[in-house]
Amino acid sequence: MSDTSAVKERPKHLKHYFVDSDQQFEASKMGMWVFLVTEILFFGGLFAAYIVYRAWYPDLYLQASTELDTFWGTVNTAVLIGSSLTVAMAIRSAQLNQIKGLIINLWITISLACVFMMIKYFEYTHKFHKGIFPGEYYTYEGIAHEKANIFFSIYYMMTGLHGVHVIIGIGLMLFLVYKAKKGAFSSEYYTPVEITGLYWHLVDVIWIFLFPLLYLID
Amino acid sequence: MSGHHISSSKFLWAIGSALFFLTFLTVAVTWYHIPSPWNVIVAIGIASLKAMIVISFFMNLWWDTKFNAMLFVTSIIFFGLLIGITLLDTLFRTDPVPAF
Amino acid sequence: MATTDAQNIRRLQVQRFKPDESPKEHYLNAEKGIWSWLTTVDHKRIGLMYLASIAFFFLVGGILALVLRTELLTPARNFIDANTYNQVFTLHGAIMIFFFLVPSVPAALGNFILPLQLGAKDVAFPRLNLASFYIYTLGSIFTLIAIFTGGIDTGWTFYTPYSAETSTNVMMMTLGIFILGFSSILTGVNFIVTIHKMRAPGLTWNKLPLNIWALYATSIIQVLATPVLAITVLLLAMERALGIGIFDPALGGDPVLYQHFFWFYSHPAVYIMIVPGFGVISEVISTFSRKTIFGYWAIALSSLAIAFIGFLVWGHHMFTAGQSSLASMVFSFLTFLVGIPTGIKIFNWLATMYKGSIDMKTPMLYAMVFLFLFTIGGFTGIMLGALVVDIHLHDTYYVVAHFHYVMMGGMVMAFLAGVHYWWPKMFGKMYSEFWAKIACGIIFIGFNMTFLPQFIMGSQGMPRRYYNYIDQFQPFHQFSTIGAYTLGVGFLIIAAYLIHSLLKGKEAGSNPWGSRALEWQTSSPAPHHNFDHTPVIINGPYDYHKPMSEFQLGIAQSHNGHHKDEKVDVETGTAQEKA
Numbered sequence: 010m011s012d013t014s015a016v017k018e019r020p021k022h023l024k025h026y027f028v029d030s031d032q033q034f035e036a037s038k039m040g041m042w043v044f045l046v047t048e049i050l051f052f053g054g055l056f057a058a059y060i061v062y063r064a065w066y067p068d069l070y071l072q073a074s075t076e077l078d079t080f081w082g083t084v085n086t087a088v089l090i091g092s093s094l095t096v097a098m099a100i101r102s103a104q105l106n107q108i109k110g111l112i113i114n115l116w117i118t119i120s121l122a123c124v125f126m127m128i129k130y131f132e133y134t135h136k137f138h139k140g141i142f143p144g145e146y147y148t149y150e151g152i153a154h155e156k157a158n159i160f161f162s163i164y165y166m167m168t169g170l171h172g173v174h175v176i177i178g179i180g181l182m183l184f185l186v187y188k189a190k191k192g193a194f195s196s197e198y199y200t201p202v203e204i205t206g207l208y209w210h211l212v213d214v215i216w217i218f219l220f221p222l223l224y225l226i227d
Numbered sequence: 228m229s230g231h232h233i234s235s236s237k238f239l240w241a242i243g244s245a246l247f248f249l250t251f252l253t254v255a256v257t258w259y260h261i262p263s264p265w266n267v268i269v270a271i272g273i274a275s276l277k278a279m280i281v282i283s284f285f286m287n288l289w290w291d292t293k294f295n296a297m298l299f300v301t302s303i304i305f306f307g308l309l310i311g312i313t314l315l316d317t318l319f320r321t322d323p324v325p326a327f
Numbered sequence: 328m329a330t331t332d333a334q335n336i337r338r339l340q341v342q343r344f345k346p347d348e349s350p351k352e353h354y355l356n357a358e359k360g361i362w363s364w365l366t367t368v369d370h371k372r373i374g375l376m377y378l379a380s381i382a383f384f385f386l387v388g389g390i391l392a393l394v395l396r397t398e399l400l401t402p403a404r405n406f407i408d409a410n411t412y413n414q415v416f417t418l419h420g421a422i423m424i425f426f427f428l429v430p431s432v433p434a435a436l437g438n439f440i441l442p443l444q445l446g447a448k449d450v451a452f453p454r455l456n457l458a459s460f461y462i463y464t465l466g467s468i469f470t471l472i473a474i475f476t477g478g479i480d481t482g483w484t485f486y487t488p489y490s491a492e493t494s495t496n497v498m499m500m501t502l503g504i505f506i507l508g509f510s511s512i513l514t515g516v517n518f519i520v521t522i523h524k525m526r527a528p529g530l531t532w533n534k535l536p537l538n539i540w541a542l543y544a545t546s547i548i549q550v551l552a553t554p555v556l557a558i559t560v561l562l563l564a565m566e567r568a569l570g571i572g573i574f575d576p577a578l579g580g581d582p583v584l585y586q587h588f589f590w591f592y593s594h595p596a597v598y599i600m601i602v603p604g605f606g607v608i609s610e611v612i613s614t615f616s617r618k619t620i621f622g623y624w625a626i627a628l629s630s631l632a633i634a635f636i637g638f639l640v641w642g643h644h645m646f647t648a649g650q651s652s653l654a655s656m657v658f659s660f661l662t663f664l665v666g667i668p669t670g671i672k673i674f675n676w677l678a679t680m681y682k683g684s685i686d687m688k689t690p691m692l693y694a695m696v697f698l699f700l701f702t703i704g705g706f707t708g709i710m711l712g713a714l715v716v717d718i719h720l721h722d723t724y725y726v727v728a729h730f731h732y733v734m735m736g737g738m739v740m741a742f743l744a745g746v747h748y749w750w751p752k753m754f755g756k757m758y759s760e761f762w763a764k765i766a767c768g769i770i771f772i773g774f775n776m777t778f779l780p781q782f783i784m785g786s787q788g789m790p791r792r793y794y795n796y797i798d799q800f801q802p803f804h805q806f807s808t809i810g811a812y813t814l815g816v817g818f819l820i821i822a823a824y825l826i827h828s829l830l831k832g833k834e835a836g837s838n839p840w841g842s843r844a845l846e847w848q849t850s851s852p853a854p855h856h857n858f859d860h861t862p863v864i865i866n867g868p869y870d871y872h873k874p875m876s877e878f879q880l881g882i883a884q885s886h887n888g889h890h891k892d893e894k895v896d897v898e899t900g901t902a903q904e905k906a
Binding site for chain 1: 455517520523551555561566572580581584
């Protein structure tokens with residue numbers, strides 16, 4: 010029981026299978042990037058379906074996209090870009106140990122994400138009103154193309170899956186707010202904020218491609 | 228602490244503004260009639276630029292270890308393979324089915 | 328001694344740590360009680376839980392196979408009707424592929440051995456690892472529900488439009504596979520990060536065991552391919568639920584597109600299934616030839632080459648599906664390329680054995696069986712890859728024989744080699760070498776009896792998935808069925824002596840095989856945190872010409888993690904050399 014033993018005080022967040030905080034942080038970041046690769050391939054399948062059908066039926070896409078409201082699509086794009094900005098600010102706050110700033114920025118990001126979902130909700134209900142449902146429930150007569158249901162099936166799948174990812178992101182950020190309020194984060198340890206931020210930015214990037222491909226076919 | 232690049236507030240706002248501007252540009256471009264296939268190429272081009280800005284400066288890949296950037300590039304390559312080789316089939320089907 | 332620039336060189340004073348031959352405490356008894364198992368984040372325990380699960384599914388899949396083969400004894404109905412037959416072969420395929428083969432070496436053996444071979448204390452994300460296991464369990468529950476509520480009769484490939492229209496419970500099954508995919512993805516994430524970030528000091532990329540290279544390549548495939556399967560089954564589920572119509576011609580879609588999406592995952596999936604087996608074979612052949620591996624970089628890089636080229640060939644499953652001739656020709660050409668890196672491995676393994684000191688223990692025997700059976704399987708794969716030949720052989724028993732030779736004759740044999748190789752490390756016990764070799768012989772004979780006739784049948788035109796057949800095929804089918812039962816006997820013997828080993832097996836020392844690999848330089852069963860020191864690597868993984876002591880070097884740790892009451896004196900000067 011010698012007092013000359015050199016037991017270093019390990020920070021609480023440092024797991025025993027890592028040597029130091031840096032290794033743990035870099036490992037978590039790399040792990041999230043690998044996961045983002047899977048997300049890109051996941052959405053990639055839908056983009057592939059989009060491309061295959063657009064190459065087969067270019068007129069369909071031209072006609073059908075007139076049903077999508079460019080204005081609200083643009084607003085949603087701006088909303089998501091804004092939320093990317095605020096989540097980057099949130100990470101910056103954490104890096105500078107400004108926990109209050111972190112929480113505020115997270116709340117703003119969450120609010121912007123909710124605005125996005127609300128606009129999406131109104132877009133969807135407007136379409137349902139007209140009879141533009143996914144798949145075999147499609148009853149809209151306004152587009153003179155026999156494959157109209159295919160375009161909207163792809164539209165609903167892509168924006169729907171994207172919306173699910175937005176909701177998951179909101180959930181993750183609410184959890185971050187909860188943990189931040191309990192004092193879990195500091196400039197020494199903010200890894201969950203960093204990797205949630207990476208996830209959120211990818212959700213933004215996916216929308217950046219969805220927007221012109223669906224709304225701006227001219 | 229290595230690997231913890233901290234961007235200044237001004238820088239983040241500048242990136243955000245660039246993205247807002249490019250979004251406006253994406254829409255503005257549709258007000259002019261560009262013949263196909265260039266309209267798609269321009270649209271995807273601007274979207275790719277926006278995506279690269281988000282990935283490099285919001286997701287910090289610009290300052291991150293090269294391996295993470297390689298991960299991202301790899302996903303794009305394989306996505307390209309998925310579409311490219313599928314299109315080798317879907318774009319080149321001839322009617323009627325050729326006799327064996 | 329000339330002093331070099333000391334600022335860039337970090338000197339470690341290492342000492343030798345001989346493993347405890349008879350450990351009192353190890354990972355199996357470190358924590359007690361079933362709750363400790365259910366909430367464990369220890370990769371070794373998680374590996375064992377996977378092992379038990381896949382053994383269970385192998386049993387279920389095997390029984391289904393025996394049902395099929397029994398029905399095929401005569402052309403007429405024996406004891407099940409045609410619709411039931413369709414369900415049985417669908418389940419046999421889906422269970423064997425998704426619940427046994429895909430997780431087998433990566434999740435079961437890989438989880439156990441990867442951190443040990445890297446000298447790490449655990450994987451990078453142990454809680455994610457446990458989550459992976461529970462996701463696998465959840466996916467399998469969905470599948471079991473699907474079996475008992477309507478079954479599925481589409482074939483494991485779920486081709487549209489039939490899968491969108493059949494009244495069987497495709498929905499439950501596709502949701503089960505969707506959930507299962509996440510398990511595969513998260514394991515891949517864990518392995519990639521662990522290999523990059525948690526190697527022991529001195530373990531540079533050129534000293535990595537080939538098993539690690541194989542698991543690395545597998546993880547890359549898992550991460551890139553599985554998401555496409557996920558979106559495919561999601562689209563199929565939506566097709567059934569909402570009539571989405573992307574794949575159904577009645578709704579304006581294209582069924583061949585489904586096949587593109589499905590095979591974009593499922594072809595690389597076969598490499599997920601076999602590449603870890605290649606890793607095991609590298610380890611086993613080197614250890615039991617007492618010789619360094621021939622062509623280390625060739626084998627290491629060929630795993631990566633297979634991973635990449637494997638993504639380019641999926642259309643060879645679709646030669647007769649109606650895809651364009653251009654695509655078919657391109658795919659056929661690319662398929663021939665994928666055999667090259669595999670061939671390189673086979674030759675390197677043979678060269679490793681040449682002039683080695685062969686110790687024909689059970690793992691080595693399985694490795695030999697693997698070389699023979701997998702070569703046949705691989706050859707016949709290339710034959711099927713020839714476009715014109717495949718037109719005749721597609722959807723016949725030739726294909727069935729081919730994939731059973733590679734998946735069972737290849738992967739299952741490699742898996743058994745791995746189980747028999749690492750069994751002492753997992754449980755600290757040996758098994759009966761005599762019965763193990765008997766079982767191996769029975770399995771080899773049974774396997775060839777089952778599947779060799781199927782090549783002949785297939786080339787003569789016997790279609791696969793058929794419940795009936797014409798009389799000329801009956802002798803082949805009967806011979807095949809006898810072989811299937813022989814196989815069953817062989818596996819039962821394995822189960823028997825392995826269970827006996829757990830209960831009454833001879834105690835294994837830390838390194839019963841005399842291997843130089845890192846996992847053998849710690850006690851058996853492995854300690855709770857894998858090593859009681861930080862291992863330091865100075866040699867390549869197969870340097871049998873170096874003494875064993877050079878593979879047991881390490882530095883003392885100042886702590887062992889979460890046990891705050893443990894204090895070890897760390898001297899910052901030189902440590903004494905332990906005898």
